[in-house]
Amino acid sequence: PWLGLFGIMDKKRVSTTTLISRACISKTYAYQFINGERLPGRDIVIRMAFAMKLNIDKWKWTRKPADFMISEDKIEIITNPHTDLWQRTYYHFRNDNAPVLQMETDDKFFSFTVKTRFQCKCRFDQCGIVMYLDSENWLKASIEYENDRFQHLGSVVTNNGYSDWATTEIDTNIKSMWYRFSRREDDYCIECSEDGMIFKQMRVCHVWKGNDTIRFGIYACSPEDSSFKATFTNMKITECKWLAHDGQQPDSR
Numbered sequence: 001p002w003l004g005l006f007g008i009m010d011k012k013r014v015s016t017t018t019l020i021s022r023a024c025i026s027k028t029y030a031y032q033f034i035n036g037e038r039l040p041g042r043d044i045v046i047r048m049a050f051a052m053k054l055n056i057d058k059w060k061w062t063r064k065p066a067d068f069m070i071s072e073d074k075i076e077i078i079t080n081p082h083t084d085l086w087q088r089t090y091y092h093f094r095n096d097n098a099p100v101l102q103m104e105t106d107d108k109f110f111s112f113t114v115k116t117r118f119q120c121k122c123r124f125d126q127c128g129i130v131m132y133l134d135s136e137n138w139l140k141a142s143i144e145y146e147n148d149r150f151q152h153l154g155s156v157v158t159n160n161g162y163s164d165w166a167t168t169e170i171d172t173n174i175k176s177m178w179y180r181f182s183r184r185e186d187d188y189c190i191e192c193s194e195d196g197m198i199f200k201q202m203r204v205c206h207v208w209k210g211n212d213t214i215r216f217g218i219y220a221c222s223p224e225d226s227s228f229k230a231t232f233t234n235m236k237i238t239e240c241k242w243l244a245h246d247g248q249q250p251d252s253r
Contacts, residue, residue, distance in 0.1 A: 058103055059217060062132060065099040075101065075232040077127070077220040084124070084223035085156070087136060087163045095223065096135045102217035111182040111241040112216060115196060115234040118175060120145035122226030129179045130219040131188070136161035137209040140219060141179050141190045141202060148172055155190050155203045166203060178234070182242035186211035189242040196234065199241075 032038045056070060067078035077099060084095035118127050120143070128142030141155040144167075151174070154167030178193040187206050191199040220230035 055103075059101050060103075060215075062100040062102065063097060065220075068099075073233060075218065075235075077101075077218075077230045077232075079125070079127075079220050079222040079227050079230065081222055081225045081227055083221040085130075085132075085138065085140060085158075085219070085221065086223075087158050087161050089163045089165075094135075098219050098221035100130055100132045100217065100219045102130070102132060102215040104213060104215045106213045107183070108185050109183060109240040111180055111238050113178065113180045113196075113234065113236050113238070114218060114232050115178045116142075116176065116218075117231040117233070118143070118220075118228060120151070120175075120228050122222060122224050122228075123147070124223040125221075125226055125228050126223075127220035127230035127232075128177075128218070129181045129190070129216070131181065131207070131210065131214055131216040132219070133207070133209050133214060137207065139188065139190070139205065139207060141181070141192070142219075143170070143174065143177055145172070153177070153192065153202070155205075157203070157205045157207065159206075159208050180241060181216060182240055183210075183214070184240060184242055184244070 056072075056075070063083075065077050066080055069076040080099075083098045085098045086093065086095045088094060112129070114129060116127050118125070120126070123146060125145040126142040128140060130138065130140040132138040132140075137158060137160065139155065139157045144152045144154065146152055146169075149172055150169040151172050152167040153170045154165060156163050156165050158164075174194070176194075178196045178199070180189075180191040180193070180199050182189040182191070186208075187204065188210065189201065190203045190205075191201050193199040218232050222228065
């Protein structure tokens with residue numbers, strides 16, 4: 001069955017190099033089975049199958065930005081001033097105009113990873129991962145610029161029209177961050193990494209409307225009078241990296 005993946009590559013216009021990168025396979029190993037010198041293991045076939053799902057042509061905009069660039073291995077967004085995502089809590093306003101680029105899935109167990117690079121310069125400038133279902137139900141994770149001393153690494157979960165915000169202060173000189181978004185049915189885990197290797201948990205949450213088909217991807221925005229370039233690379237979909245809990249068993253339903 002793995003041979004069929006290469007036929008699908010042509011239909012989806014995914015190059016061998018891109019597939020290898022997304023599936024995190026060494027070039028030497030990959031070309032050995034591409035050239036028929038060895039058979040890939042089951043885990044490699046699974047990784048390649050997940051990698052094929054990351055077809056940028058299938059991603060859809062919610063509020064397309066005025067200036068952006070999409071290539072095979074990189075997405076750039078130039079933010080517009082006064083764009084944001086927030087609902088009601090504390091600030092008592094509703095902002096729902098940030099550009100969001102997402103794909104749709106009904107898979108109940110997977111992880112999505114992306115690397116972000118940015119040159120934020122104004123308060124609240126931000127870019128990161130997002131699961132935007134509708135204006136009142138979504139989550140996001142990003143770094144929000146604050147000042148020349150610190151910025152906020154954090155996440156927002158919005159259920160039924162009310163947002164929360166969980167943050168920690170980090171050095172303002174950090175200009176790159178990896179994120180990993182994982183789904184286990186209607187529960188979600190957000191992690192971050194400075195090197196793309198060691199991920200640290202930011203948040204575990206439940207999304208009330210996230211129990212069926214969902215949309216997830218990337219976003220960037222500038223809530224105040226600002227604009228900056230956000231760059232997204234190293235995007236991949238894998239088997240769920242958020243493992244099932246191995247301690248106390250669930251309550252009976």
